Amino acid sequence: MNARVQLAAYSIFAVLPLMAAAQQAPPDAGLNVSLPLKELRSLLEREKPEEIAPVDVVFGPAAYTLVAGEKSAQLTITADLTLPNARWVQIPLGTALGATSVLLDDQPASVVRKDGRLVAVVDARNKHAAKLKLSAEVPVRVAGDLSSISLPLIPAPIATLSAKLAAGNVNVKAPELLAMKVDSPAGGTTITATLPLTDAVAIQWSPRDARPARVTVQQLNLAVVDRGLMRYTATLQYDILRSPVEKLQIKLPDGVDLTRVTADQMLDYAIDEAAKPRVLTITLKEPTQGSARVVVQYEQRLKDDQLTPALALASPVDVAGESGFVGIEVRGNYEVTPTAEKADRIDVAQLPDLLSNEVRSPLRFGYRYDKPGATFAVALRPLQDLEVLIAMSDVGEVTTTVTPEGKVITKMILVVRNNQKSHLKVTLPQGAQLWSAFVDDRPVTPSKDDKGDMLLPLSKSKAIDEDDEDNYINQRNERRRSQGQDLAKLSRAREARDMEASDDDVSDLKPYDVEIVYISPPVAFADRGQIKLSLPQIDIPVGQLAWAIFLPQSTRIVDATGNIREVDRFSLPFAHFGEAAAGLNKQAAQQLAQAQAKAAMDSLKKAQEIAVSAKAKGVLPVRIEIPIVGSIHRFEKTLSVDEMPTVELTYVKRD
Numbered sequence: 001m002n003a004r005v006q007l008a009a010y011s012i013f014a015v016l017p018l019m020a021a022a023q024q025a026p027p028d029a030g031l032n033v034s035l036p037l038k039e040l041r042s043l044l045e046r047e048k049p050e051e052i053a054p055v056d057v058v059f060g061p062a063a064y065t066l067v068a069g070e071k072s073a074q075l076t077i078t079a080d081l082t083l084p085n086a087r088w089v090q091i092p093l094g095t096a097l098g099a100t101s102v103l104l105d106d107q108p109a110s111v112v113r114k115d116g117r118l119v120a121v122v123d124a125r126n127k128h129a130a131k132l133k134l135s136a137e138v139p140v141r142v143a144g145d146l147s148s149i150s151l152p153l154i155p156a157p158i159a160t161l162s163a164k165l166a167a168g169n170v171n172v173k174a175p176e177l178l179a180m181k182v183d184s185p186a187g188g189t190t191i192t193a194t195l196p197l198t199d200a201v202a203i204q205w206s207p208r209d210a211r212p213a214r215v216t217v218q219q220l221n222l223a224v225v226d227r228g229l230m231r232y233t234a235t236l237q238y239d240i241l242r243s244p245v246e247k248l249q250i251k252l253p254d255g256v257d258l259t260r261v262t263a264d265q266m267l268d269y270a271i272d273e274a275a276k277p278r279v280l281t282i283t284l285k286e287p288t289q290g291s292a293r294v295v296v297q298y299e300q301r302l303k304d305d306q307l308t309p310a311l312a313l314a315s316p317v318d319v320a321g322e323s324g325f326v327g328i329e330v331r332g333n334y335e336v337t338p339t340a341e342k343a344d345r346i347d348v349a350q351l352p353d354l355l356s357n358e359v360r361s362p363l364r365f366g367y368r369y370d371k372p373g374a375t376f377a378v379a380l381r382p383l384q385d386l387e388v389l390i391a392m393s394d395v396g397e398v399t400t401t402v403t404p405e406g407k408v409i410t411k412m413i414l415v416v417r418n419n420q421k422s423h424l425k426v427t428l429p430q431g432a433q434l435w436s437a438f439v440d441d442r443p444v445t446p447s448k449d450d451k452g453d454m455l456l457p458l459s460k461s462k463a464i465d466e467d468d469e470d471n472y473i474n475q476r477n478e479r480r481r482s483q484g485q486d487l488a489k490l491s492r493a494r495e496a497r498d499m500e501a502s503d504d505d506v507s508d509l510k511p512y513d514v515e516i517v518y519i520s521p522p523v524a525f526a527d528r529g530q531i532k533l534s535l536p537q538i539d540i541p542v543g544q545l546a547w548a549i550f551l552p553q554s555t556r557i558v559d560a561t562g563n564i565r566e567v568d569r570f571s572l573p574f575a576h577f578g579e580a581a582a583g584l585n586k587q588a589a590q591q592l593a594q595a596q597a598k599a600a601m602d603s604l605k606k607a608q609e610i611a612v613s614a615k616a617k618g619v620l621p622v623r624i625e626i627p628i629v630g631s632i633h634r635f636e637k638t639l640s641v642d643e644m645p646t647v648e649l650t651y652v653k654r655d
Contacts, residue, residue, distance in 0.1 A: 053084035056124070057091050062156035064195065066149075066163035068140055073149055077134040079156050083124040093118040093134060095152040095199055103133040148204040159195040163203070164188060170205040171244050171287060177201060179267070180286050184208070213243040213289075217316045219324030222355050225378060227332040230300040232256070233358060234314045237293055244287035248294060252278045253312035260297040264288075279317065302380075311376040322372040327355040328365040336364065337379040343369040389541070391421035391458065394511060396545040396640070399578030400533055401626055404552040408520040409435075411626045412535065413577070414542065416458065417509040421540070423447075423455040424514060429534035429644065431521040436621040440512040443620035456516070461509035517624040525555070527653045537644040545637040545645060546570045548578035550630040555651040557633060562647035564637040571636065581628040 035043075060080035067074045081104075083089055091109075093102065095117055102109045102120055109120040122130065134154070141148050147167070153159065161177070168186045180193040195201065216239045224231040238248065252258065254277055261269050265285045272279045282294060300312045316322060327348065330336050348356075348363040356363060367376065395415040402408050410432075416424070426446075428434065437446050440459055447455045516536070523531050533549065547564065551557070560566045570576050635647055 056083065056085050056087075056089035058082040058084065059154070059156040060158075062154060062159040062195075064151070064153075064159060064161045064163075066138075066151065066161065066191075068138075068149060068163065068165045070147075070166060071140050071142070073138045073140055075136045075138050075151070077132070077136075077154060079132045079154065081130045081132055083122065083128050083130065086125045086128075089122055089124045090114075091120040091122060091132070092155055093120060094154045097136070097152055098138050099134060099136045101133075101135045104130045106131075106133070145206045146204060147206070148202060151201050151203060153195060153198060153200055155197075157197055161191065161193045161195050163191040163193075165191070165205060167205065167207070169208045171208050171289060172203065172205045174201065174203045174286065175265075177203070177286075182287060208244075209242040211242045213245050214241040215239070215245065215316075215319045216241075216321035217319050217324075219314075219316070219322065220352055220355055221311075221313055221324060221326045222329065222358055223311050223313075223326065223376075223378075224329045224359075225332055225334055225336055225380065228302050228304075229332075230302060230309065230312065232296075232298050232300070232312065232314075234296045234298075235293065235354060236296070236314075236316055237291070238316075239291055240289050242289075244289035246284055246287050248282045248284070248292070249317035250280045250282075250294070250296060251315040251317055252280055252296075252298070253300070253314065254278075256298040256300045256312050258296070258298045261295070263294040264292050266294075280314075307380045308377055309380070311378065313376070315372070323370045324368075324374075325351055325355065326365075326367040326369075326374075326376060327351045327359070327363045328378065329359045329361055330364050331361055333383045335381040335383055337381075338365050338367075338376060339379070340367050340376045341374065342371070343367045343374040343376065391416060391418040391424070391540045393417075393514075393538070393540055393542040394544070395572065396542040397572075397576055397578075398535060398545070398547040399550070399576075399626065399628060400547070401550045401628060401630065402523065402531065402533075402552065403627070403629075404525075404554065406522040406524055408522060408533070409517065409624075409626045410520065410535070411517045411624065412515070414514040414538070415511045416461075416514050416540070417511045418458050418461050419509060420460070421458055424458050425449070425539040426454040426456060426516065427537040427644065428454060428518055429520060429536065432518045432536075434516060434518045436515075436517040436624040438513070438515040438621075438623060440514075443623070445620060456514060458514070459512070461512065463510065517626065525552075525653075529651060531649045531651065533647055533649070535645040537642065539642065541642075542640040543638070544572065545640050546572050546576050547635040547637075547645065547647075548576055548582070549633045549635065549647070549649075550578070550582070550628060551633065551649075551651070552630050554654050555631075556654050557649050557651050559650040560633070560635075560647055562635075562645070563643065564635045564645045564647055566647075567634050567636045570634055578628055579632065579634070582632045 058081065060082070062077060062079035065076045065078075075098075081091065093099070093111070099111075099118060102111050102118070104120065104122060109122065111118055111120050113119070120132075132154075136152070138149055138151065141150075151161075165172075166188060168184060168188045170184050170189055172180075172182045172184065172189065172191060174180055174191075174193070176196055176198065177191075177193040178196060180191065183190045189205065191203070218237045218239075220235040220237070222233040234250075236248075236250065248263070252271070258271065258280070261280065261282065263269075263282050263284070265288055267283045267285045269280060269282045272281065280296065284292070296314055298312075298314075300309070302309055311326070313326070325346075326340075326343070328336065328338055344367065346366045346368050348366040350368075351363060351366045367374075393414040393416050397413045397415075398410060400408065400410040434446060434454060437444050437456055439456060444457055449455055518536075520533070531551075535545075535547065545564070548570075570579060633649070635645075637645055
């Protein structure tokens, strides 16, 4: 270290004892320290981080007091403040229009206007708490019989209002106020409420009509006949004239269980259980005039011998007029015959849309009444349930390959939608042997019944979700793309059809694949002869069956007979998996065939090797990809039900 740097270092450390004169000198105060200049500068420039709170002002609960006359109102706001940072801070006071004074701890505060708002500037270095008191004069705006005040608010998260209006017997409207309570005798009006966290709220009042309120109701009743149960949804559309009301009352029918109550501006509801009949009282957040809607839902349990129940309709209390509609929906397995008194039967198309939009099944009956006292009953005759189809194969894709050596192997893919069926029964053609079985892309271990038929365990289909990218269509196309085919265009029609069906019925079932591979007894080729091929018989219908049969190029088919017709092309809205492979160019097809044949033979050999242990240990099968080679012949059948599709091919050897 040179002399100049040493001198600077000694000068700095000579000052340090003077700065700490009030403190006791440490034992090593007389020691000298030598530091490199770079490290000394780093020590001198290092700043100690300040510990500051994230906000300068914390508002405690605020209390608003308002006294309103005919043309102006006096507003007082009080709140406790916490000032956590020791520095000059700004206290936001909101819009505070018409402020006459701002006090902090009963002393005038320094107030400035910033961005159209009032701000109090406070030196908080020696003050960590303060009590705010803001006074303002707020104008009362009068338009005819309507008086109103725009009440400015400070940014306090919790605030209550206590207001007094000089005018009595008035209607008060303040939809922004929370939990408002109004007392309006002849001598004045008091308001207590909780204030929202906003810049300002509006309060309006007008003279109350001396006449009592006139209330009329239009009632929309939906009655649902279910199994041993009646479900009701009563929508009451109130029209309140002359004077506002604070409560609405509805008589509940005997023997019903209330499940839900909703209403416009509802504060609370209660049921008078002692009254006969019971009375539902709905308390509104504020006195309401004009329109109001109440929705009441309840249930009525039916006894086994109660085959002619009266409809349990709710009835509004203290109304001047009542009219309404009744729609009846039948969900349970009943034949229903309704009767009505003091009501007119109408077409269900004439019922309000609100009733039609609430139903799950089509409305069966509709009524209209124009005055109270209408009664309804339904005669119920239980109907016997019939067996329905619980599983269906929409599409069956099958490929059978007959090799030049006469070996016969078949792969069958069924597109299944299943609701409750536990097993799929498969009757294989005579002499056929199962090699592989997959359900929903998972290997399964088949079993057999006492007649020797094969049973494949099925899974229950999930509900269709059109936004689900991992659905059957995408899985199937992805599997085929992995074989070298791009089927996006070919599958578009089928995918659009599936999505359209899911829009019509959101509870439809998502299909999945059931895949089996089996070998049949070999055939012996001659110069001329017949080949008889059969598909398994399954115990669910197949909507559209497409069968591709590949024969050696050395054979020519001269005739085809059977219970399945030959076609020039498949009518499937997507590519058949066998046809897609056969559609490749000849060289690629030959290469693919060789690779597939080798892979298939390896898989078949592996399957044969594990067959014995699989029977003993329940080993799951391996997936078999059959060789697709030769000339293709297409066969198709619409709606195959409980039958074994069979074709007999007459062939001759090509020259």
